[in-house]
Amino acid sequence: MTKYKKIAYLDNAATTPVPKSVIETINNYYGCRKVSVHRGMYDLAGEVTRDYEHVREQVAQWIGASKSTEVIFTSGTTDGLNLVANSYGTTNLTDQDQIIVSIFEHHSNFVPWQQIAKKTGATLKVVGTTPDGQLDLNELEHLISSKTKIVALSMMSNVLGNLVPVKEVADLIHRQNGILVVDAAQSVAHVPINVQSLGADFLAFSAHKMFGPTGVGVLFGKEQLLKGMPPIQYGGEMVDQVDLKHTSFQNAPIKFEAGTPNIAGVLGLGTAIDYIQDVGYQTIEQREQVLMDRLLSGLRAIKSVKIYGPQVDNQHFGVVSFNVGDYHAHDVATILNSEGVAVRAGHLCAEPLMNQLGVSSVVRASVTFETTLSEIKCLIDAVRKVEDILK
Amino acid sequence: MNNVQQLYQKIILEHANHPNGFGVLESYTHQVELRNVECGDSFQVFALVEERQIKKISFVGEGCIISKASASMMIDSIHGTKIENIQKQVENFQNMILNKPFDENSLGDLVAFKSLNQFPTRVRCGMLPWHALIQILEEINE
Numbered sequence: 082m083t084k085y086k087k088i089a090y091l092d093n094a095a096t097t098p099v100p101k102s103v104i105e106t107i108n109n110y111y112g113c114r115k116v117s118v119h120r121g122m123y124d125l126a127g128e129v130t131r132d133y134e135h136v137r138e139q140v141a142q143w144i145g146a147s148k149s150t151e152v153i154f155t156s157g158t159t160d161g162l163n164l165v166a167n168s169y170g171t172t173n174l175t176d177q178d179q180i181i182v183s184i185f186e187h188h189s190n191f192v193p194w195q196q197i198a199k200k201t202g203a204t205l206k207v208v209g210t211t212p213d214g215q216l217d218l219n220e221l222e223h224l225i226s227s228k229t230k231i232v233a234l235s236m237m238s239n240v241l242g243n244l245v246p247v248k249e250v251a252d253l254i255h256r257q258n259g260i261l262v263v264d265a266a267q268s269v270a271h272v273p274i275n276v277q278s279l280g281a282d283f284l285a286f287s288a289h290k291m292f293g294p295t296g297v298g299v300l301f302g303k304e305q306l307l308k309g310m311p312p313i314q315y316g317g318e319m320v321d322q323v324d325l326k327h328t329s330f331q332n333a334p335i336k337f338e339a340g341t342p343n344i345a346g347v348l349g350l351g352t353a354i355d356y357i358q359d360v361g362y363q364t365i366e367q368r369e370q371v372l373m374d375r376l377l378s379g380l381r382a383i384k385s386v387k388i389y390g391p392q393v394d395n396q397h398f399g400v401v402s403f404n405v406g407d408y409h410a411h412d413v414a415t416i417l418n419s420e421g422v423a424v425r426a427g428h429l430c431a432e433p434l435m436n437q438l439g440v441s442s443v444v445r446a447s448v449t450f451e452t453t454l455s456e457i458k459c460l461i462d463a464v465r466k467v468e469d470i471l472k
Numbered sequence: 473m474n475n476v477q478q479l480y481q482k483i484i485l486e487h488a489n490h491p492n493g494f495g496v497l498e499s500y501t502h503q504v505e506l507r508n509v510e511c512g513d514s515f516q517v518f519a520l521v522e523e524r525q526i527k528k529i530s531f532v533g534e535g536c537i538i539s540k541a542s543a544s545m546m547i548d549s550i551h552g553t554k555i556e557n558i559q560k561q562v563e564n565f566q567n568m569i570l571n572k573p574f575d576e577n578s579l580g581d582l583v584a585f586k587s588l589n590q591f592p593t594r595v596r597c598g599m600l601p602w603h604a605l606i607q608i609l610e611e612i613n614e
C-alpha cells in the first residue's frame with residue numbers, strides 16, 4: 082500500500098492509495114514489457130495486447146456489461162462524461178429537449194451538460210435534495226417528461242456521501258424513452274456496481290478512486306447507443322480505412338480510443354479490480370461502516386460540528402462533510418493539517434450544492450476500508466482543538 | 473507558540489473578527505472583485521483615488537480568517553497613501569510572504585503574517601485582497 086508519511090490520510094474520496102500488487106503491475110510493464118498494443122508483429126506486443134484486452138473483459142464482467150465492446154477506456158470519469166455529452170449529446174439533443182442533473186453533481190457531471198445544453202439549445206433542469214440530502218425523487222418525477230432525453234446523475238455525492246436510488250431513476254427516465262448517465266466515480270470503491278441492475282445506459286468511473294493508478298478510467302455504454310455515436314477524437318488506432326478524401330472508423334469501443342492508450346494504467350486498473358475482488362465488497366462495506374460509525378459519533382459528540390447530508394447511521398459511504406461553528410473550512414483544515422490530518426476543504430467541485438447548503442466551503446473526511454481507527458481518532462482529537470486555537 | 477498558533481495569533485483573530493474598512497464606500501473610483509477558486513470565497517475592494525492618492529478604501533466579502541485579517545490590515549496600512557508608495561508596500565508584503573528580505577518597520581500589524589510562508593496552501597488566502605489591490609493599481613496606471 083502507498084505509505085503516507087506521518088499523516089492520517091482522510092482524503093480518500095479525492096484519490097485512494099494503491100496496493101503493492103498494482104505498483105508491481107505498473108513497474109513490471111515499464112520495467113520489461115513496455116511495448117505498444119494492437120499493432121506489433123512480435124510476441125511481446127501480442128502478449129501485452131492480450132493482457133490489455135483481458136482487462137476490458139475483466140471490467141465488463143465486473144460491472145455486468147453484456148459485452149466487452151461496451152467498455153471504453155478513458156483517462157477518467159471526467160473524460161468519460163465529456164465523451165457522452167459531446168458525442169451522444171450533440172447528436173441527440175435539440176432545442177426541444179431537456180437534460181436533468183442533480184444539484185449535488187460534481188462539476189465534471191454538471192458543466193459538460195450545461196455547455197452541451199448551450200450548444201444544442203436544450204434546457205438544463207436541476208433536481209434538488211430533501212432536507213437530509215437525499216435525491217428528491219418526487220421533484221424528479223415531476224421534472225421528467227417526454228422531452229427529457231438525458232438524466233445525468235451521480236450514484237454517490239462526493240460531498241454528502243449517500244447513495245442515490247439509481248434503479249428508480251432509470252425506470253422513470255426509461256418510461257419516457259430517455260437515457261440515464263451514471264457518474265460512479267465516488268461509489269466504485271465502496272459498493273458493487275452492476276450496470277444491468279442499475280439500469281444505466283452510460284456509466285463512468287476512474288481507476289484512481291478505487292486503488293488503481295491515475296489517468297485511466299472506464300466509460301460503459303450500451304452497444305445500441307455506442308453504435309450511433311460519432312467519435313470525438315480522431316487519429317491513430319480508431320480508424321478503419323483512410324484515403325485522401327474519406328476516413329472510415331472502427332467500431333466501438335476502438336473508435337473512441339484514438340491514439341496510443343494508457344497501457345500501464347489499464348493493466349494497473351485490472352490489478353486494482355483483482356484487489357477489490359480478493360477483499361470482497363462485503364468486507365469492504367462492513368469495515369467502512371465500523372469506521373464511519375466511529376467517525377460520525379466522534380464528530381456528533383463535538384457540539385459546534387455541523388454534519389451535512391444524512392443525519393442517520395449507515396447512510397454515509399466513506400464520506401462525511403462538516404463545518405466547525407462558523408469557522409471557514411480552510412482555517413479548520415489548516416489546524417487539522419498541523420495535527421497531521423489530511424482532509425479536503427473547499428467547495429469540493431460542487432458549487433451548486435454549496436450554494437444550496439448556504440456555505441462557501443466544507444471540510445470533508447473520507448475513508449477506504451483500509452483506513453484505521455487510529456486515523457479516525459487523530460481527526461476527532463484534532464477537530465476538538467479547532468475552537469481552542471481559533472476562538 | 474507552535475506554528476499554527478503563530479498563524480492564528482490574537483491580532484490576526486481580532487482583525488478577522490472586527491475587520492477595519494469593512495463595507496461599501498459611498499463613493500469610489502475603483503471597484504474590483506476577486507475569487508479564490510479553491511473555496512469560492514470572494515472579495516470586493518473599493519477605492520476612492522484622487523490626485524494619485526488612495527483617499528478611502530474598503531472591502532466586503534466572505535472569507536477565511538487569513539483573508540479577512542489580511543484585508544483589514546492591508547486597508548490600515550495603505551489608507552491615505554500615495555500610489556507610488558503603495559506599489560512598494562505590496563512588494564514588501566509579498567516579499568515577507570515569499571520568505572524574501574523585507575522591511576519589517578513599514579508593515580505594522582501585517583508582520584503578524586510572517587509565518588504564513590510556512591503554510592504554502594494558505595498563501596493564496598493571504599494574498600487575495602492584495603491581488604485585488606494590485607488590479608486597482610493596474611487600472612490607475614493604465
Ligand SMILES: Cc1ncc(COP(=O)(O)O)c(C=O)c1O
Nearest residue numbers: 157158159187189239266267287
Ligand atoms: C462524484 C465525482 N464525479 C466525478 C469526479 C471526477 O473524477 P476524475 O477527476 O477522476 O475525472 C469526481 C472526482 O473528484 C467525483 O468525486
